[in-house]
Amino acid sequence: MLEKLERPDEVRRWKGRIPVSHRYTPGVAGDVFFTALRDRGVLLGSRCDSCDYTYVPARLFCERCFAELSADAEVGPGGRLVSFTISYTGLEGEPLEQPVAIGLVRPDGADAAIVHRIVETGDEPLEIGQRMEVVVKPDEERTGSIHDIDGFRPTG
Amino acid sequence: MARRVAVVGAGMTKFVRRAQETGKELAWEASRAALDSCELTLDDVDAVCLTSAPDAFDGVHMKGEYLSDGAGAFGKPFIRTYVGGGSGVFTAIQAWYTVASGMADVVLAVAEEKMSSTQPHPQGAFLTIFDNVLERPLGPNLLWIFALEMNRYMSVYDLDKRDIAQIAVKNKRNAAGHPAALLGQSDITVEDVLGSETLAWPVQRLDVSPISDGAVAVVVASEEAARRITDRPVWIDGVGWNLDTTYWTNRDLVFPEYVANAARMAYDMAGVTEPRKQIHIAEPYDPFDYKELHHLEGLLLFEPGKAPEAARDGVLNRDGDLPSCPSGGLLGVGNPIAxxxxxxxxxxxxxxxxxxxxxxxxGTPERGVAQAWGDLMQVGTVVVMGRDGVSRSSGSSPPATSDTVAATSLPVVQTPPYATAGHPLSDAQFRGAVGAVDHAVDARYEWDAGVAVGRFLDGLAEGRILGRECRGCGRVLVPPRMFCERCFRATDSWVDVRHSGSVETFSICHVAWDMTPLDEPQLPAVISIDGSDGGFLHVLGEVAPDDVRVGMAVEAVWKPEVERTGSILDIAYFRPRATGD
Structure with a gap:
């Protein structure tokens, strides 16, 4: 029943795609988070007192105890570098002209961390645990997007 | 021996066309409402079962993991199940066996769908339910499959479109008093349904449930836990599920045998021997109005073809002898699939x-049946539920007084559902939402025809239609396959079948998959091929839409040999042929 393929290029195939795209809206808590980022340039988290945990970005509910949370805990702008990587290749594996540093940063006052670019790296090598600071775009350039944050920069 | 299992709490969000809440937030709202309804907290939950339809709807891969926090699965045993439209009922079955097996005492079962994220239309994600090589080149849309089944059902039982439309009317009226409903309407009439836009005849706009966002959760518990949690548990007395062949053009579209098989399994477990007498309330799956009738027959509650008569006689009304979809169903409440x-x-x-x-x-119903259906129109999922007082073997014993009633004082019962979440977003709010992001899934595919279909396509290029003979069951399989799914043995030989056949069923389709109107209607049909036991999907030509009939004799019209490429499109279409050839 199984037949060895002598000419794989002659296998009958039908090309196609799944014609969908998506529009993601950020939801109840996300709406508050992005509005505050756009209008005030701040990071909003949500604090669960009973679990002693502060989420960032803000969330509608605590996944640990299911309590409803408010998006009112301002965190940062300082923070600590939890981990980082430096990427030398793009999505298709092609080399990048300029390597990109990606960091996981825990803003001050938060228990959760945020992933974003690391900017203004300078000459010093990055170190896990070092102090960082969020860099937001100027007021007039912010639109309510994760790109309203340029990234995190080392501060020492 | 399986432990006895009950539902002890339930909650849901509003079903809306487009929710402000994310999928996680919807799942949390429903889950919290379910836990609140029985005064439990997340700590009381031992395990979580979640379901959601294709990842492509929410546009999130691994949707189970994505939704898990909203479903209360943080740090708990968690599993997502998926059987297409049958998923919602199946997740209750999964919760049942998680508890019945003794693995958990309290399980949260959660179902979520957020279809509004999919652009331009969720149907784009449905296209791959069709065979990529044999069917998608014909340009199908999801409505075809329903229209073809509905037409077959109507033709075989000589039903009028009014017989079908009355179900949409009943359900939208039933939903009028439902606080979570999207399309409740107390004054809708059959004329409204018959006057709505024809999408793919016989399917009209109001025959179809709307795409929606929403979530539902139920709390399922062992007998011991259930008695502790509530004095009025509702028992899951029987569960069943079953699948038909994936070759839908080879199936009997008139009667859903897979639903009947699932129902028999569930009834056996529940000790139901006379369903029509022992089931007092039904929630059959109704994404399209005819499906409710089809499924009531599959659930063995009516003889094949007889459910429409029962509907006409008022039997299915809320105050009828067998209320069907008193919720308002998918047609009235909405259809966030799972x-x-x-x-x-x-x-x-x-x-x-x-x-x-x-x-x-x-009339204090004692026992009910819920059912859903999905995958490629082939899975039936069935749950029989009953309250205390129903003996497991007889249907109509009066409710016994539970000796636990006096022991507990209950909170005041609110009319559920009482979740307020599910906030609708207008078009403008959706387009202008702060922080919104657009993504296209940039994935392309090359689907291999495989061994059997590869040779079938070679045959088409030569002007031949090939089937595969199975000497086990004596069938000639079209489309051909190298194994027989019934006998589960290799098929035996290639057979040239005739180029003629008959119209098993057809539709007159006026819209493309994204619901944009077509200039010329398409005439998709399932063609039963002469000399075989099967058939396939194709389109009709050289015939006026109004002249097409189920059972009509047709023949293949081939493309000129030089234009053939080894594709289902090497047959240009099927046209009527003079009978007696």
Whole structure:
């Protein structure tokens, strides 16, 4: 029943795609988070007192105890570098002209961390645990997007 | 021996066309409402079962993991199940066996769908349910499959479109008093349905449930835990599920045998021997109005072809002898796919407890059946539920007084669902939402024809239609396959079948998959091929739409040999042929 393929290029195939795209809206808590980022340039988290945990970005509910949370805990702008990587290749594996540093940063006052670019790296090598600071775009350039944050920069 | 299992709590969000809440937030709202309804907290939950339809709807891969926090799965045993439209009822079945097996005492079962994220239309994600090589080149859309089944059902039983439309009317009216419903309407008439836009005849706009966002959750518990949690548990007395062949053009579209098989399994477990007498309330799956009738027959509640008559006689009304979809169903409440199925379990829970408020069916129903259906129109999932007082073997014994009633004082019962979440977003709010992001899934595919279909396509290029003979069951299989799914043995030989056949069923389709109107209607049909036991999907030509009939004799019209490429499109179309050839 199984037949060895002598000419794989002659296998009958039908090309196609799944014609969908998506529009993601950020939801109840996300709406508050992005509005505050756009209008005030701040990071909003949500604090669960009973679990002693502060989420960032803000969330509608605590996944640990299911309590409803408010998006009112301002965190940062300082923070600590939890981990980082430096990427030398793009999505298709092609080399990048300029390597990109990606960091996981825990803003001050938060228990959760945020992933974003690391900017203004300078000459010093990055170190896990070092102090960082969020860099937001100027007021007039912010639109309510994760790109309203340029990234995190080392501060020492 | 399986432990006895009950539903002890339920909650749902509003079903809306487009929710402000994310999928996680919807799941949390429903889950929290379910836990609140039985005064439990997340700490009381041992395990979580979640379901959601294709990842492509929410546009999130690994949707189970994505939704898990909203479903209360943080740090708990968690599994996602998926059987297409059958998923919602199946997740209750999964919760049942998680508890019945003794692995958990309290399980949260959650179903979520957020279809509004998919652009330009969720149907784009449905296209791959069709065979990529044999069917998608014909340009199908999801409505074809329903229209073809509906037409077959109507033709075989000589039904009028009014017989079908009355179900949409009943359900939208039933939903009028439902606080979570999207399309409740107390004054809708059959004329409204018959006057709505024809999408793919016989399917019209109001025959179809709307795409929606929403979530539902139920709490399922072992007998011991259930007795502790509530004095009025609703027992899951029987569960069943079953699948038909994936070759849908080879199937009997008139009667859903897979639903009947699932129902027999569930009834056996529940000790139901005379369903029509022992089932007092039904929540069959109704994404299209004819499906409710089809499924009531599959659930063995009516003889094949007889459910429409029962509907005409008022039997299925809320105050009828067998209320069907008292919730308002998918046609009235809405169809966030997986959530809509679990909504049927929640509705039975509320109805059998007498908690359904304005929707309550009269006469203290004791036992009900919920059912959903999906995959490629081939899975049936069935749950039989009953309240205390129903003996497991007889149907009509009066309710016994539970000796636990006096022991507990209950909170005041609100009319469920009482979740307020599910906030609708207008078009403008959706387009202008702060922080919104657009993404296209940039994935392309090359689907291999495989061994059997590869040779079938070679045959088409030569002007031949090839089948495969199975000497085990004596069938000639078209489309051909190298194994027989019934005998589960290799098929034996290639057979040239005739180039003629008959129209098993057809539709007159006026819209493309994204619901944009077509200039010329398409005439998709399932063609039963002469000399075989099967057939396939194709289109009709050289015939006026109004002249097409089920059973009409047709023949293949081939493309000129030089234009053939080894594709289903090497047959240009099928046209009527003079009978007696």
């Amino acid at each position: 959530a809509a199925g679990l909504m049927k379990i929640a509705e039975l829970y509320w109805q059998l407890r007498g908690d359904a408020g304005e929707r309550q069916v009269p």
